[in-house]
Amino acid sequence: MASAWNLIGLLMWIVILIDLIWMIISIKKRNRRALLNQDGKSKQHHLMILIGQGTFLLVALVLMGSVYLNPSRAVSNVSIMKNYKPIVLDTNGRQSYYVNVYDSKNRLAKHDYTYLTKGERYRVPSNESIIVAGNDKVAYPMETYHSNFNRMKSLDQKYQKAWIETINAKYRPGLVNGLGMRVGHRASYYVIIRVPDHSFIYYH
Known part of the structure; x- marks a missing residue:
């Protein structure tokens, strides 16, 4: 427990x-x-x-x-749950986009990203997410916990390069995490937003 x-x-x-x-x-x-x-x-x-x-x-x-x-967010110290969903087109009345980019009010983030999936709108700060457009070469942050690139390729084929991966890491049960009183608490949350190319990103 x-x-x-x-x-x-x-x-x-x-x-x-x-x-x-x-x-x-x-x-x-x-x-x-x-x-x-x-x-x-x-x-x-x-x-x-x-x-x-x-x-x-x-x-x-x-x-x-x-x-x-000083909690450790190493792979051995957390339980990782990954979830994949297709994203759908959003529209501003003139053109359709997968991702809308806004200036963030969060002092830790430069931008906020919004996207739709099955009619639900999500908003994530840029310090907890990354946009991967087309054939961009991306240095994935530690919070992605070694995302499976073969899985990404299959998602590209299945969803025409329009999907999101959410990565939710929580601290595992153990003595060190127990001493830090963080077992079961969130270690990190990260979202990879995949779009076919940069033309599907709308900057406000």
Whole structure:
């Protein structure tokens, strides 16, 4: 169960929080004892314990922070679902297009792309999609997870070079993903938009 894996990460953060609270309480207690006992051994003992607690807490925070903030989207770390659909022509009243390109309001994307498939309109930002027109040579990003080029050729024949491939990657169940509390969460979403040539792209 995906949520059970994510509980591992939650429990680790709870342990770190409890350790921090316990460290603060124990420091206050030892400080009171040190005021009563002014010998050097007590101060040295207090310092050694403080260093040990601080080191443990710092290492735990660095490790958990690294796992939480730097997720791996490698193929071995995600489950990938790919889906293929034909796209249909859209029209502006004068000419028909497969893809409409707009300026994006999303600060991470330069453009938004819209396309139709079986009467439903979709809009995707350019940072989560790519348009492949005609015989364009394209450097596919990592988010496509090694798309099957033989499959693409068969789709070209079946749908006359007018189709989309959606790639949805989610984090697999596992210890590292559980510590990062992201099992079952989306790792990436990407859309390959295939059109016969550039004349089927309309720029607004």
